[in-house]
Structure formats: structure tokens, C-alpha cells
Amino acid sequence: MDTSSDEADDWFMESLHIYRDLHVFQLEHPTKVIEWTGEKSICVAGDFSEKNEILELLLPLKLYAGSNKGLCSERDFKVQRGGFCDEPVECLRHIFGKRCVVTSGQYSSKLQVWDIGEGDSDIIKMTGVIIPKCPSGKGRKIASGLTDDASVLHGSRVGDVQQTELASGRVLYAVGTDSLDPVSGLQFVNSSVFIVCANNGTLYVGDTREPKMKHYVLQESKSGSHWAFALRKDQPQSDAATCTVARLSSFGQALVSDLRNLNSPVRQAQLNLEQNMPSCDILNVTCAPVLDNYLAVSGFDGKVYVYDTTSWSTDSQTPQPIFVHRGHDPSCEAKTDDTSLVVTTHVWHPSRSRTLLSAASDGSIQIWDWVDKDSDHF
DSSP: OOHHHHHHHHHHHHHHHHEEEEEEEEOSSOEEEEEEEETTEEEEEEOSSSSEEEEEEEOOGGGGOGGGGGGOOOOSOEEEEEEEESSOEEEEEEOTTSSEEEEEESSOSOEEEEEOOOTTOOBOEEEEEEOOSSOOOSSOEEEEOOSSSOEEEEESBGGGOEEEETTTOOEEEEOSOOOOOBEEEEEESSSSEEEEEETTSOEEEEETTEEEEEEEOOSSOOTTOOEEEEEEOSSSSOOGGGOEEEEEETTSEEEEEETTBOSSOSEEEEOOOOOSOOOTTTOEEEEOSSSTTEEEEESSSSOEEEEEOTTOOSSOOOOOOSEEEOTTSTTOOOOOSTTOOOEEEEEEOSSSTTEEEEEETTSEEEEEEEOOTTOTTO
């Protein structure tokens, strides 16, 4: 008897009641990146072989059909444009206000600049290469600059973080520290202020008008843990007073901090997740852009966990998620070998409050909107 098939069937029936929308697409190879290029389009890229596709996908039109969903037959993602990269893509960022993306690869420290096209063009083509001034590692993390002149902030170690102008390749800024801490992620708060999270959870706050950075070391962290981070802000150009920082460790420790005081968290919790030491490349925490105090977590297994941190405090606690998306692995089959399915990345929709996209190691990509049973209009 195939119990996994039965469990999948049970989940399908359950999904009819717990989702407003659920759409599934299959990529040829898995992806670690999902990046918004517009209100209804995303960019993904393969991380599997020597010849990896970069695709711009149009989200299913049925997602936007409103009260006329029954009249809309377009349930599938649609490939808008495509191209090929010569190495697995580790990081991909859409450049603020432009029709281009920048990628970093698995095998080198260089960045590649891509034109994702407009109008009738269906080709994504590489238009430039950035060679870091002080390359110290592969798979550099990237953040888009927030100025009219396109630029990226990038680095693999804290000490080699720099900002580079895309058009000229000119280095606009370099940090004034020699820290060898690997970079877990980085992001601009506004056009000059940025934040870097190291793999050990230490936060660095910098300003492109000043080489020196402030840093905030974690007071308590389990030995061997690595950390991911997310920055929540209310608009592209934000003030520190409106921003919060969320961090997640590979042991399931979650911290939420006020950007104005990073010395101690305002909320923390120990999440009850599988302690399988996920790869730092797929460990992921994100802040909901529309819903206050909501986080989503993935990288531990084949599920995405959504938490409401409103009731969290600074005391030790083990909260339950308000929703768990297990559409990538409906059977929730316990596996111990290297073929275990895992969610490789997820992102929130920028304006739809409970809509997320997620991708998994089997090449599946899904967009889903869960039902809030406590809300009258659902």
C-alpha cells in the first residue's frame, strides 16, 4: 500500500480549504533564487549544471482575476524571457528601477550583469562582468543600490564588501575593516546606510559616506551555528526608526531587533524545527512586507513555516507557526538519505499580504496564498 500517495491525496483535499490560491510550476533544475522584477513577474536561475537557465516568469493570471477567477483559465506560470549562465547561480538581484539583474556564481568571485529585456524581446543577455577589487571568495552576496545610477553592494567576507557602479565598474565605496567573517547577507536601508549580517550572526551597520562600520556581536549563540537575516522596512528609502532586523540560526533560534538598538533583541524564540544543520546557502528568513510582525522560515526541510511574532517577548519560548506550507512535500515523508526534499528559497509578494512563492530541491516552484481563518473577509 502506497501510504505516501494516500497522504498526498489527503493533503490535496485539505488544500482546497486552507489556500485561497495555489499554483505549481516545474523548472528543469532547482533554483536558490526568486527575485521580483515587477508586480507580476519574477526571475529565477538554475544552480545545478554548467549551463544554467535564467528565466523571467509571469505569474499565473488567475492569481489576479479577483472575483472572476472562475472565468480565467490561465493557471500556469508563463516564461517571458530566458538566457543561459555558464555557472550555477548562487545569488541574483534585480537592480532598483532598471530592467537588469546581477548574479554571482558558485565557481568564481565575479559578478555578471544581465539585461532582462523589454517589449517583444524574449532574450536575457549578459551585458557586463564585474571583477571585485579584493576577491576573497566565491558566491558573493549582492544588494541593489538605491540611487539613480545603478550600482550593487557585494561581498563574500565582511572585509571585502564594496559598492560598484554597473556602467563603469568603478568602486564607489569599500568598507574600512579587515574582518574575515563570511557574509550571510546584506541590504541597503536607504541610499547610503546598509546592514551586513555575518555567518556567525554578527551585524554590521555601515554608511557609504564613512568607511568605518559599527558591529554588534551576538551575546549568545550555539557553537557551529550559522545565521540568515532579513530587513523589514516600509519603503525603499527608509529611516532606521521604521526598520526591524530578523535573524535565524541553523539551530532554529530566531531574533527580532530594532535597527536603532541592535545590542539586544526585542523579541526572540526557539523555533521547533528539524535540527539538521541546513546549508547556509538555503537557510532563509523573510519579513512580510504588508503584515506587521510576520516572519516566514525555510531551509530545514520541505516546508515553509509562517510565524506571527506579535506575542513574542525577550523570554525563552517555543511558538507554534500560524501556517505551514507543505505543498512541495505533501507526504511529509521522513528521509535520512541525501535525496531528502528541501525548500531552497521563498519570498513574500510585495503587496499581497498572505501570498508567498517558494522553490524546492526537486525543481518545483509554487505560489500560494493561505486562508486566514480568523479574518472575516476570507
